[in-house]
Structure formats: C-alpha cells, structure tokens
Amino acid sequence: MTDLDQRISSTLRERAEGAVDTNRLTARAVAGGRARRRRRRAGAGVALGLTAALGAGVIAGLPSTGPAPQLAAPAVVAVAPPRADGIPGAAARPDLIGSDPQVLHFGADPARVRYLGWEVARGVESVQIDVGSGRAVTVDLARSSGALRQRPVEGLPGELGNLAAEAAFDGRAVRLGPDARPVLIRHWHPASGLFARAVVSEGTAAELLVAADLLRWDQARRCAAPLRLTALPPGATLAGCRVDLGAFPQALSATMTLTRTGERWMSVGLQYAQGVAGGRTEGNRTIGGRAAYLYPKGDQLELLGFPKAHLIADFGWPTVGFTEADATALLAGAQVADDLTRPETWQ
Structure with a gap:
C-alpha cells in the first residue's frame, strides 16, 4: 500500500460514523485517481444528463470535523491572486462575501x-485549485x-440547485x-455565516477534504x-471578475462583467494562447488610434x-442594454499587461 493509500484509508476510518469497507473504498479511489492522473485532466466540466444525476448517492463517514488527508503539493506552483492587505477575511466579515467584484475574501495556501482560476460574480466568490491530484x-x-x-454547478443540470438547501451543509460528500x-459535491459551514461548496469531477472525496483543509x-x-478597465460606459458598474489559468502559461483568459440597472449586462474578455500563429490586423473601426473590428452581427467589438x-467586448444576446x-x-x-505570462505585472 502506498503512502497515499494509507492516508486515505486512515482518514476514512477516522471520519467513519459506522462500519466502512475501507479496503474497497481505498482501492476504488486510488485506482480511479491513478488512471485519471495519467490523463492529467484538470477541467471541472463533465457532461451529465438529469437521468444520470438522479442516481446520486452519499459517501458516508465524511463529516466536517477532523484532520484532512495529505496529498503531495502540485508539481507546478502557478500564480496566486495577490494578498489584499488591510481587508478582513471571510471569517471576520462574512457580510463582505461577494460585495466587491475585485476582492476574494478567502484564499488557499499557495505553497x-x-x-487554476478565481472569480467573483453575483454574490459568490470562487477559486479553482489543484491540490496535487491533477484535477480541479x-x-x-x-x-x-x-x-x-x-x-449552477458546471456540467450538472440546473434542476439540481436544491442540493444547496440549508440541510445540505452537513459536511458530507455527495x-x-x-x-x-x-461529480462529487460537498457543502459545509467553514465559520458562522459562511456557506461553502466544493466540487470535483471524476475525483475522490479525499480531494474535497484536502481542499477544505488548505483554504x-x-x-x-x-x-x-x-486586463484592467480604466473607463466604464455611463451608468455602468463592474459586476464580475474571472481569471482562468488551467493551461497557464501556455494559455489564459480573463473576463470582466459590467451591469446597468434593469438586468443589463456586457462583458469584455481577454483570451491568450501561445500557439496562436497570428491574428486579424485590419479593422473596420478605430479606437484611440488603434484598429478595431466590429463583427458582422454587430454585437462584438474587438x-x-x-x-x-x-x-473583445461582447454586448449581444442574451444581454441587452x-x-x-x-x-x-x-x-x-x-489596459492589457505587457507580458501576459508575468503575473507580477497584472493589476
């Protein structure tokens, strides 16, 4: 038995509320983890229909207390969102969660x-992390x-939103x-006034526990x-910020969302990939002395x-206004950073 096998088995025994066949659970978790590590899938999406989702089950013996198992640190430590000194964290001020689209009131140990990414949007703050398994x-x-x-949880039908009902925040993995x-989902209360959800696709319950321990x-x-926005259209406010780094430094994306009164939305996104050989050079518009291109449908401007x-700024359907x-x-x-692969130059 490997060290990882022993840690998972030990954790299941410590957290068990009843008899648990640890050998069977460990074998399934480790075998699945090894096969998926070979594929190195870090994406969180998985195509599941409602019929499959109705076959949900609960993994017993995983309450919210007790030590989490240990996994090796990721082989590649990527950029972390910088500390916002002087701003209290979620435990001290849960009322601030989701109040500022430019601030995350929690984080993870970057060591x-x-x-793999972070986001603030519509009252929810999110991070995507790899805790050493190669999955998000x-x-x-x-x-x-x-x-x-x-x-919604990416890859799952919207009808399953009731999984986040009050009674679901008991620390179990579903x-x-x-x-x-x-898809494994765990809801819990990290502190009074905080509601947390952890999700991993094609992973193990141990990964959810490790992630929670490292937050x-x-x-x-x-x-x-x-990407930094220094001027907003009249009446608009910044409503969301998202950065995706799953393939960094080979590729990345950043998206800022704007809103106006009356559910009016617009987004501007920056997509970068080292493998891009070239791009459009001739435009049909000019912005600040630079060439720009209005796409044929008239709802995207690059x-x-x-x-x-x-x-690209996207102001088309399904948004209006x-x-x-x-x-x-x-x-x-x-404003776009001069070197997109150097996070220390980001805003």
Missing part, C-alpha cells in the same frame, strides 16, 4: 496548491445558501452520476487579472494589435 477542485463561497442555489464519471478564511486576495491574444458606443468607450480605457 500547497496550484491555482472548485470552491464556491457565499453569504447564504440561496446565492449558491442561484449559481456523488452524482455513474461510477465511471462521477484560508482569515485573508483576502485581489481578483488580479492581465480591439486589435495584441500578439497571440484577442480583446449596451451598445457599440458603450463597447468603444470600454475598450478605449482597457
């Missing part, structure tokens, strides 16, 4: 995890269970879908991105001239 564990944090119910491609509720971090990257003029004003004030 023990690899950040997504952790969502909110001030209420209702906020999590409004935020398995959805068939054994071949399960830090006494710190705040900035939603730093290689500012040109960024090597291996696209900077913003125009080409708004997108022009937004892109005119957009």
